[in-house]
Amino acid sequence: MIQSMTGYGKHVVQLPSKKISLELKSLNSKNLDINARIPQAFREKELELRKTIADSLTRGKIDFSLYIEITGEDTTTEVNAGVVKKYMDQLRDIADGDEVKLLELALRMPDTLKTDKEDIDPEEFKTIEAALKQALRAINIFRTEEGKVLETDFVNRLTTLEQLLQQVKDMDVKRLGTIRERLEKAVADLKVDLDANRFEQELIYYLEKYDITEEKVRLANHLDYFKTTLHSDDSNGKKLGFISQEIGREINTIGSKANYAPMQQLVVQMKDELEKIKEQMLNVL
Structure with missing residues (x-):
């Protein structure tokens, strides 16, 4: 909690x-x-x-x-009568005035009240x-009570992140196919003779650089770990902050490897949800 x-x-x-x-x-x-x-x-x-x-x-x-x-x-505060009278005498020497006015002025002066320190x-x-x-x-x-409100908000945003991650998974096969088609077309436009086996090896090597399987698995694990920590007995805002940083790293890596506009749009939405989590994280004990 x-x-x-x-x-x-x-x-x-x-x-x-x-x-x-x-x-x-x-x-x-x-x-x-x-x-x-x-x-x-x-x-x-x-x-x-x-x-x-x-x-x-x-x-x-x-x-x-x-x-x-x-x-x-x-009360431990008393009027310092001797000091007040002294102020009134000095004021009377400066200007004439009735006693009430002189008393009002005198009481505004320093040290007119004294306080005895009590044990x-x-x-x-x-x-x-x-x-x-x-x-x-x-x-x-x-x-x-405030923590319960934050917890509800976190759960809703984690659910949104999981849904976006699922969309990324569903889109991944099409994404790799699109990248492959784009590369094959670019080579075909060059109109040069290439060794088919060598080209296939180079293509596989190139596509592996865009593979996000590990990032998807790690991101799913981080989201689960965030939920587990969220529902633990102790409130551990610092730990949740560290987990959110790891979530951000995986999202950024997916975005840098995507090379596919529809997936990058999903990554932007994931970043937006994570940023809102981080803002609220500042208030967690």
Whole structure:
């Protein structure tokens, strides 16, 4: 079962005096890249939170946000009264004004608020860890649902590739016959005497260079292997990417050997389907 790297998870916990919200957003990335936005008071716990995320999400560009909203009367921020009064006195010396206007201006100045650093409450941090695990569970469910959509798209495109490959197989006999006729006509137009046996040997050697039997077999095997990997227990986007590269090589070789316009048209359609698979592959975990 494949998973998408695109996902979203959120969990909110209401404490007696605080509201704790955690959000996780993920996009595609070659490796795990975590961008954390957390309050300054919890910076010392950032590594622990990152490790919890890394244990659950192995790849993707992850935006992690932790919001703490004070909903009760408790607060660690206070007005620095001495500094505010000093600013008001200085402003009063510069220009006359009523006290309310002076207070408004003073409060806009630096250092008018002070915050006492709180020690992290162990119980509160346990609550945050539990909430993070809930958010991780939500984002993994999201990724799984997105993965099902991708899987359906991959299966449909693989079916199209198999149908195109079958058309290539059906066309191959006619293609070789057409190439042979074209070569025999070109030699006949030269109006020269040739040794029939030697000509036949050279013709067979020439036609072998256009033989695509191995490419057809390998392409069919790669398509089967892609399907098997797609339905495996683990989501392995990198492995699927490698298989799609091998599929592309076989399609390109068939195209270069085809020397037959109808078959080359089929190859173009196969390349188009494969390119769409590769685009979606960027989102697979």
